[in-house]
Amino acid sequence: MERPLTSNIHPDRPPLNLKEYEMTGGYGALRKVLKDMLPADLQKLVQNSNLKGRGGAGFSTGMKWSLVPMGENAPHPKYLITNADEMEPGTFKDRLLLEGNPHQLIEGMILAAYAIQADISYVFLRWAYHKAATFLRKSIQEAYDAGYLGKNILGSGFHLEMYLHTGVGRYMCGEETALLNALEGKRATPRAKPPFPQISGLFGKPTIVNNVETLCCVPHIVNNGADWFKSLSYSEDGGTKVYGVSGKVKKPGAWELPMGVTMRELIEEHAGGMKPGLKLKGVLPGGASTDFLTTQHLDIKMDFKSVAAAGSRLGTGTMIVMDDATCPVGFVHNLQHFFAQESCGWCTPCREGLPWVEKILLSLEKGEGRKEDIELLEMHTQYLGPGNTFCALAPGAMEPLQSALKYFRDDFDKHIDHKKCPYGK
Incomplete structure (x- = not known):
């Protein structure tokens, strides 16, 4: 079983530095895109891969990128923002990726920025993720030193600046327009839509906000193709998914598995089932802001369409399990x-x-x-x-x-x- 997002993450050691990441093929996707692909080609590739946003909404990533104005007359600067706020209770998948392989995210951000011809990128990071902040700062500097960020990246004529911005800890900042207000130094309140951020976002300029896990998928799609990415999934949604389980199970944690794995497999096989003396009573399948499912739903596929048909939402794909001894x-x-x-x-x-x-x-x-x-x-x-x-x-x-x-x-x-x-x- 292929696990492209987590294959180079080892909890018992620090994340890969730049040279180690390059030895695994890192930044190869960036070199390929800058040499052989136009921004529109990359947008189409990601759209064909059926990559849907991993932050909870499940909207087509390539389609979202395609809504940004392109061409000589497009407004600038354009912005690419990673939503790494991850304040949803029960959710910790992005933390795994941020702490485990920050260069994977940085490469994904550069590729996404190229696809929309962004000039500036931000990682909007949850305030409590101190370890992730340390690793990201180091990795961003390594990327600058190697010529992957800054002016004229790898001699391509493409320029991109990248900044780490640490939030102050508000759940509202997970909503993309509230995040934009926070980045502008304003109160983190949502904006009326339209206009949508793709047209008028940060400082009134075209902006794309994507989740950490979403952007981490992009280098692998470039390296292996849209059909390969779709083949990883058990459903019509492309790729793998970092699923999580918390609650009174034997082995709470997070695992990268094919999109569409069943809830039963996640809870009983990967999380080891319930602790002795307890039975499963209910599950919030995608974090705290999703509807409960029960034992009758254990065999549904954990993808956007199937969970919605059962009366809930996939959300972040990180389950909170409630046992029969909990009120x-x-x-x-x-x-x-x-x-x-x-x-x-x-x-x-x-x-x-x-x-x-x-x-x-x-x-x-x-x-x-x-x-x-x-x-x-x-x-x-x-x-x-x-x-x-x-x-x-x-x-x-x-x-x-x-x-x-x-x-x-x-x-x-x-x-x-x-x-x-x-x-x-």
Whole structure:
């Protein structure tokens, strides 16, 4: 089984330096593109590979690039930004790639920048990723010293500057337009769309924002071709995927596997199954802001289309497993407390609704809940749902709540009927 993204990552040693990365074929894709391909050719190649964004949205990467104005009359500077904020609870796949092989990301960024003819690139990094920041700074400098960054890269006439920007720790910065505001030194609030960042992004110029894992795929697509990338997958979505499992399993962690591997294989084979004495009760398949799935869904493919058909989202592909000894109400309350704290406060439904939801769930946990509280929670899942808020934070927060009410309604009722948490919390 091929694992192009992680084959050169070894947890027991530091990441590859420039010479070591080059010995594995590193920057060969960049040399090939600068010698033989036009930007439009690279865009088409990535589009044909069926690479979809690994940050959660699952939009075609090549299609996204193709929306950037090109040609002599296109506005400049153009920007290429890596979203390395990774604040989604339960998600740690990008950290593995950032700490394990930073040159892979840098090469992917240079290639993506060439495809849209960007002049400046940024890595927007989560504040807590101190080790990743150290490795990235060192690797970016190595790339400059070798002529892979800066003016006239490898004599091609293509120029690119790259900077590392460390965020201050807000979940909102995972939303690409809020990230752009943060980069501009403004409050991290989302922007109205249109205009979309591809047309008017950072400082009003054309901008592409891609996830770490997405960009790490690009050098391998260039080296091996679109058909090879598609052949790695078990589904119509191309490539491999870095999946993760957290919770009370025997071996929590992250693994690079074919896109479309089943949830059952991930949990039972790679994560070793549940810890002794525990049974699986529910799974958030793509981080905290996705709908619960249950044991009836274990055999679905973990790809964008299949997980959506089951009533959830693939999201980041990093599962949070809930066991049968964990209270679903307390579990969801913990998530809603996080989301309420992380609301940017820009729109009223999110700013006022999330704290209200958190307060209701806390009262249920304390045994102070009422029958009407269930109706209030269901009302919030509608009024904070898609189309009613300025961005996707509140709708994402409602996904674990609405699915918990669907699959674990008895647990909510028991909190009210028994006037305490039945799990002894």
